[in-house]
Structures are given as C-alpha cells and as structure tokens.
Amino acid sequence: ILNVEQSPQSLHVQEGDSTNFTCSFPSSNFYALHWYRWETAKSPEALFVMTLNGDEKKKGRISATLNTKEGYSYLYIKGSQPEDSATYLCAFPRAGSARQLTFGSGTQLTVLP
Amino acid sequence: GAGVSQSPSNKVTEKGKDVELRCDPISGHTALYWYRQSLGQGLEFLIYFQGNSAPDKSGLPSDRFSAERTGGSVSTLTIQRTQQEDSAVYLCASSYRRGESYEQYFGPGTRLTVT
Numbered sequence: 001i002l003n004v005e006q007s008p009q010s011l012h013v014q015e016g017d018s019t020n021f022t023c024s025f026p027s028s029n030f031y032a033l034h035w036y037r038w039e040t041a042k043s044p045e046a047l048f049v050m051t052l053n054g055d056e057k058k059k060g061r062i063s064a065t066l067n068t069k070e071g072y073s074y075l076y077i078k079g080s081q082p083e084d085s086a087t088y089l090c091a092f093p094r095a096g097s098a099r100q101l102t103f104g105s106g107t108q109l110t111v112l113p
Numbered sequence: 114g115a116g117v118s119q120s121p122s123n124k125v126t127e128k129g130k131d132v133e134l135r136c137d138p139i140s141g142h143t144a145l146y147w148y149r150q151s152l153g154q155g156l157e158f159l160i161y162f163q164g165n166s167a168p169d170k171s172g173l174p175s176d177r178f179s180a181e182r183t184g185g186s187v188s189t190l191t192i193q194r195t196q197q198e199d200s201a202v203y204l205c206a207s208s209y210r211r212g213e214s215y216e217q218y219f220g221p222g223t224r225l226t227v228t
Contacts, residue, residue, distance in 0.1 A: 034216070043117070043219040044156075044204070089156065093215070100146065100169065101217065103156040 004092055006104035013080050014112050020076045021107040023090030027071030031093045034101060035064055035075055039086040047075075047088075080111040115139065117220035119205050125226045126195055134190040134223045138207030145188050146208075146217065147180060151201040159203075162188065195227045 005024045013019050025033060032051045038044040048057045053068040061078045077084055087108045091101035118137045126132050138145050147159040158172040162182040173179075177196075182188040192199055202224050206217040 032215070036219075043221050044206075046216045046218070049216050091156075094158075100158050100161050100172075101156075102158070103148075105155040 004090055004102055004104035006088075006090060006107050008107060009105065010108040010110070012110045012112060015081060017080050017111075018076065018078045019080055019109070020074050021088060021109075023073045023075070023104055025071050025073070025090070025092045027069060030068045030071075033066055033068075033073050034091045035073070036089040036091065037086045038089060038106070044089065075107075077109070080109075082111045082113050085109055085111045117205055117207055117218050119203075119220040119223050121223060122221065123224045123226075125228060128197060128227055129194055131191065131193045132195055132225065134192075134203050134205075134225070136188045136190070136205030136220060138186065138188070138205070139209075139218055140186075142207035142209045142218070143185070144208045144215070145182055146206045147188070147190050148204045148206065149201040150204065151198075156204065159190070192225075195225075197227045200225055200227045 007022050032049055034049050035047040036044040037047050047059060048064045050057060050066040055066040057064050064073055064075045066073045073090060075088055087106040089103050089106045091103040094100045094102050117139055120135045124132055143164045145162045148156045149159060150156050160173055160180045161169040177193045180188060180190045202222045204222045205220045208215045208217045
C-alpha cells in the first residue's frame with residue numbers, strides 16, 4: 001500500500017447499531033495515524049492520534065485500534081446515533097515529515113433514526 | 114478559546130480573476146497548513162508553514178497558487194487567473210507540538226466557485 005485507503009466508502013446503519021470501518025496505510029516508516037470526523041458544514045475535528053502498535057483509544061462511544069506491523073486501523077462506533085453521521089477520515093504523516101498529512105478519501109457514515 | 118478562522122466562507126469568481134483566501138490560526142500554533150477538497154476527491158495537501166522556516170510548497174498544483182504567512186500568524190492563499198478546476202473547499206489548519214503527535218485544528222473552510 002502506497003497511500004491511505006479507507007473502506008467502506010459509505011455506510012448506512014440504523015440508530016443503535018454498532019459499526020466499524022477500516023483504514024489501511026503503509027506499514028514502513030510509521031510515525032502516527034490520525035482519525036478525523038468531518039460533519040457537513042463544519043470543520044474536520046480530530047478524534048484520535050495514535051502512535052504505538054497495539055494502541056487502543058476511546059472517546060465516548062467511539063474507539064480505535066492500531067496495528068502498525070500490518071498497516072491498518074479500525075474505528076468502532078458503539079450504539080450509533082444520528083449525530084454520528086459524518087465522514088470519517090484517517091491520515092498519516094508523509095515520509096520525511098511529521099506534520100503534512102496524507103488523507104484517505106473517508107468513510108461517509110449515515111445513521112438512520 | 115478561539116479556533117481557526119477563515120474568510121470568506123464562500124467566494125464566487127469569474128474565470129481568470131485572482132482571489133485571496135485568508136486564514137487566522139489558533140494563537141501560539143507554529144505550524145499552518147492549507148488543504149483543498151475538490152468535488153469527489155479527498156483532502157489534498159497544498160502548502161505548510163512552520164515557524165520562520167521556508168514553507169513546504171510541494172503540494173501546490175501550479176505556479177498560479179502562492180501563499181504567505183505574515184508575522185508567523187495570519188496566512189493568505191492567492192490563486193491567480195482562476196480556472197474552473199480550482200473550484201473546491203479550501204481548508205486551513207494549525208497545530209503545535211504535543212509530544213510526538215501533531216493534532217491539526219481545522220478552520221471552517223472557504224468554498225470557492227469559479228464560473
């Protein structure tokens with residue numbers, strides 16, 4: 001994998017369902033992996049910045065895991081609510097820099113009431 | 114505290130005109146980035162400023178694009194002789210060093226439409 005890939009591209013779930021999506025990234029020269037949430041008409045908001053293999057982070061009903069050796073991260077949402085509807089982006093710093101992020105194309109989540 | 118602000122929020126311009134987009138980062142943040150999202154595309158890095166160092170311009174799509182950051186704070190992205198393919202949402206973000214991670218704080222964006 002040369003760039004960041006996210007799947008699925010879009011997802012519709014019912015309120016109360018739990019869901020998860022995947023971010024795949026180059027496993028060599030790993031520095032950090034970022035997750036952002038981008039709601040329509042709002043600014044992208046940082047959810048997690050993960051740096052260690054095996055990291056697991058949690059914020060409310062949202063959690064994320066990281067596997068740097070195989071180059072993937074999962075984002076989980078437990079008991080989805082309509083306000084969770086957003087595009088979820090993952091990103092990793094470009095080689096040679098710790099700041100310029102390469103973003104995936106995102107997973108667009110719609111939670112139906 | 115105050116977040117990243119951008120102006121204008123929307124800009125409609127005619128093809129061939131120049132436009133200026135402004136970004137006010139969070140006070141104290143030394144790093145500032147510009148990204149854009151074209152229709153159906155992901156976020157694309159454009160340019161990065163860090164303190165007083167020379168900016169990383171490697172993401173600028175053509176020489177019609179330029180940016181400056183005055184006094185280590187406010188930044189202006191200028192697009193000369195706009196083309197329809199320049200239509201996009203232009204996002205600014207800033208960050209400061211936090212351990213080994215660099216969480217970025219984004220502004221609301223400027224939606225540019227070139228007619």
